[in-house]
Amino acid sequence: MSPRRAAALRDGEDRSLREHLIATAERMISEGGTAGLTVRGIAREAGVADGVLYNHFSDKEELLAHAMRAHVRSVERGLSPLPDPGTGEVAENLRAYITYGLALHHGILPAMAGLIGRPEVLARFAEANEPGEDWRDRLVGYLRAERALGRLAPDARVEAAAAMIVGVCHEAVLSLLFHGTAPEPDVDALAAAVLDGVGLRS
Structure with a gap:
């Protein structure tokens, strides 16, 4: 040494x-x-x-x-575990993913706020990510797995559904960052809207 x-x-x-x-x-x-x-x-x-x-x-x-990546992991360790595909009810699981995403975004907002004018750091932050480890990747993976299990429609557009959820999380923190306030997203309504688009048809 x-x-x-x-x-x-x-x-x-x-x-x-x-x-x-x-x-x-x-x-x-x-x-x-x-x-x-x-x-x-x-x-x-x-x-x-x-x-x-x-x-x-x-x-x-x-x-x-790398420090921001470590900070995100630290925030995530304080959140509830995400449900596995095939367990519980899909609607309940989706609400858990949305709640997790909102809490994660709020948790990292103070650190991210100082990087808004530092695109080079944000680009490096994205590069430091391992595929499949981010919350968004896990959300897409969860929805794909539920589709494969037959708990979602076989033609479910899960990437679009995930983008919709991520967009709501981004909107919440960006509104808070730029306007100082943000309406609390309706988790139940968002989960229902997503499942109306990807749920099984009777």
């Missing part, structure tokens, strides 16, 4: 310096958002020299993208 790494990590800490830097930036984002976050501030909080960050990341944007 290098002296620089030894000084930055606590005794017994089982993670790399790169992971330490991501965790430090994620904690700072969680506590104060992304606005005004600097390389110097992250380095100081992590206990390393400013230049050390560039030994592990190509630039500040890459570090922030």
